[in-house]
Amino acid sequence: xxxxxxxxxxxxxxxxxxxxxxxxxxxxxxxxxxxxxxxxxxxxxxxxxxxxxxxxxxxxxxxxxxxxxxxxxxxxxxxxxxxx
Amino acid sequence: xxxxxxxxxxxxxxxxxxxxxxxxxxxxxxxxxxxxxxxxxxxxxxxxxxxxxxxxxxxxxxxxxxxxxxxxxxxxxxxxxxxxxxxxxxxxxxxxxxxxxxxxxxxxxxxxxxxxxxxxxxxxxxxxxxxxxxxxxxxxxxxxxxxxxxxxxxxxxxxxxxxxxxxxxxxxxxxxxxxxxxxxxxxxxxxxxxxxxxxxxxxxxxxxxxxxxxxxxxxxxxxxxxxxxxxxxxxxxxxxxxxxxxxxxxxxxxxxxxxxxxxxxxxxxxxxxxxxxxxxxxxxxxxxxxxxxx
Numbered sequence: 001x002x003x004x005x006x007x008x009x010x011x012x013x014x015x016x017x018x019x020x021x022x023x024x025x026x027x028x029x030x031x032x033x034x035x036x037x038x039x040x041x042x043x044x045x046x047x048x049x050x051x052x053x054x055x056x057x058x059x060x061x062x063x064x065x066x067x068x069x070x071x072x073x074x075x076x077x078x079x080x081x082x083x084x
Numbered sequence: 085x086x087x088x089x090x091x092x093x094x095x096x097x098x099x100x101x102x103x104x105x106x107x108x109x110x111x112x113x114x115x116x117x118x119x120x121x122x123x124x125x126x127x128x129x130x131x132x133x134x135x136x137x138x139x140x141x142x143x144x145x146x147x148x149x150x151x152x153x154x155x156x157x158x159x160x161x162x163x164x165x166x167x168x169x170x171x172x173x174x175x176x177x178x179x180x181x182x183x184x185x186x187x188x189x190x191x192x193x194x195x196x197x198x199x200x201x202x203x204x205x206x207x208x209x210x211x212x213x214x215x216x217x218x219x220x221x222x223x224x225x226x227x228x229x230x231x232x233x234x235x236x237x238x239x240x241x242x243x244x245x246x247x248x249x250x251x252x253x254x255x256x257x258x259x260x261x262x263x264x265x266x267x268x269x270x271x272x273x274x275x276x277x278x279x280x281x282x283x284x285x286x287x288x289x290x291x292x293x294x295x296x297x298x299x300x301x302x303x304x305x306x307x308x309x310x311x312x313x314x315x316x317x318x319x320x321x322x323x324x325x326x327x328x329x330x331x332x333x334x335x336x337x338x339x340x341x342x343x344x345x346x347x348x349x350x351x352x353x354x355x356x357x358x359x360x361x362x363x364x365x366x367x368x369x370x371x372x373x374x375x376x377x378x
Contacts, residue, residue, distance in 0.1 A: 010341055012348040014316040021344045026334030028324075028344075030317040 003076065004046040004084045011039065022080055029078060034063055035071050046084040088114070091181065092238040093249040093294070094189060100165065100172065104181045104252045116188050118180070121164040126153050139329070140336035141191050146184065149277075151176045154184055160191025175276040178284060181252050182235045186328050195239045195346045196328035199300075201232040201248050204377055207296035208232050208248050211359075212326045213303035216280070218361075220257050222303065224265055225367040230291035231255065236328070239297065239350070246297040246354055253290035256282045264365055299355050299377045306360030309369040311376050319356045323347045 008024040011031075018031040018039070031039065037060045042052060049072065056063055075081035089096040090108035098118035126147040130136050136147040144156040151173075153166045163184060167176070186196045200211045200223035211219040223231055233251040240247050256275070261267070262285055273284040302314070302322045314322070329343050330336035359373065 008337075010344060012344065014348075014351070017316050019317055019320055019348075021340060023337040023340050026337075026340055028317070028320060030315075 002046045002048050002084045003042075003052070003072065003081045005039065005042055005044065006080055006082045009080050020080055022078065024079055027078070029080065034067055035075075037063065038068060038071055042081075091185060092189060092251055093240065094185070096185070100167075102172070102180055103174070103177045104254065106252075115192070116161055116163060116185065118163040118165060120167065121155075122166055124153055124155055124164055124166045137331050138335075139187055139190075139331040141330070141339050141342075142336075144187055144191060146187070148176065148179060151179075156184065156188050156191060159193075160188040163188055173276070174273045174284065178252075178254070178273075178275065186236045186238065189238050190328040193342065195241075195350065197237050197239065197323070198235065198326045198328070199237045200234055201237045201295075201297075202226050203230040203232060203291050203295060204374055205298060207298040208291075209298055209373075209377060210237060210248065210300040211303055212300060212322065214325065217303040217305065218363075219303055220255050221261050221365075222367070224255060224257060224261060224267065226370055227265060230289045231287045232291040232295055234287070240294075241349065241353075242296075244353065246350060247294040248297050249294045250290070250292050253287040254284045255287050256284055258282050261365075297354050299357065300350075301373065302356070302358045304358060304360050305363045308360070308362060309372070310360045311372065312358050312360070314356055314358050316351060318358075319351045320344075320347055323350065323356075 006022065006024065008022055010021045012019050018036040020029045020031060038056060041055045041059055053068060056068060072081060085099065087098050087101050088108045088110060089102065089105035090110060091105050094115040095108060095110055095112055096105065096116045096118060097114035100118060100120055126132065126136065130147065132149065135149050138145050146154040151168060155164045190196050197210065197212060200219040201208050202223050211222055213219055220234055232248055234255045236251060238249045258280060267285050268288050271286040275282065275284060324347065327343055327347065330339040334340060357376065
């Protein structure tokens with residue numbers, strides 16, 4: 001399964017946090033630093049879990065693997081990441 | 085007869101005389117046309133027992149119970165009004181100025197907030213907050229400052245700053261505040277159906293020129309006076325509640341996206357803080373508010 005950022009989501013980055021608006025659900029989400037890094041790596045691409053994790057390790061070593069899994073699952077539940 | 089007005093940085097043309105709107109002699113193409121249309125009525129299936137609003141960027145409808153039915157179309161440029169009473173009363177005229185025109189500005193892509201605005205230093209400050217948090221009262225308590233707008237403020241980006249545009253020189257406040265501050269009571273207008281029985285009072289010290297926004301304060305009640313910073317998500321949340329936006333909220337995805345962009349830009353450029361204060365008429369901390377402006 002590959003995942004990508006939903007085209008219905010818009011991200012704004014601020015000094016203290018990143019905020020995502022999902023216009024499909026009309027909900028706003030505050031994203032922590034780890035999440036912002038994962039979204040930054042994913043960008044507009046479509047990737048498998050493994051590809052995404054490899055890339056995250058490459059750019060941001062030190063992120064907790066379990067934290068990444070939990071974040072991705074959360075994003076899928078909230079329709080911010082979608083299957084592609 | 086055609087009337088022309090200049091209000092909140094918009095040139096308005098109408099075949100109806102609106103008492104609260106400031107006249108204009110400009111011959112330019114109007115930004116907003118307001119016309120009487122006796123052929124439009126609310127749909128029969130809507131609840132006619134109270135005011136009714138459906139707002140989005142394409143077409144908005146507003147039914148002011150027993151007063152008027154209003155449609156805003158053509159991306160906010162056209163306002164059609166069917167008036168259900170013999171003459172235009174102050175409440176309807178006030179609502180045209182402070183509700184209908186702001187919605188029209190929003191539909192044209194403008195950024196409009198429910199806020200009170202006073203002059204400070206070389207610019208102005210905004211007081212934003214839910215209904216009943218004392219925005220108008222606090223603004224009126226700065227007796228040596230001018231009021232630039234009441235109830236709503238239209239903001240436009242200009243060279244990296246935000247300009248706030250003056251609205252109408254009337255404030256919606258309760259009679260005990262009028263007495264406390266010794267405000268001008270000569271033109272005191274009673275509004276129909278105002279749930280806090282407030283009156284409209286003409287503002288003597290009104291600022292007629294747009295000013296740069298220096299700071300935006302969210303008002304809230306608390307145990308004691310404090311001014312504190314806010315995380316970005318709270319700034320966005322508070323501003324969303326205060327923005328002229330689609331109604332029901334979230335019913336127009338295009339609008340949600342536009343407002344998100346506008347609010348994000350605003351909080352990057354304008355300092356936003358929270359003021360907590362006791363629910364009383366003590367304004368001894370007003371100087372602290374002015375001192376906190378950066």
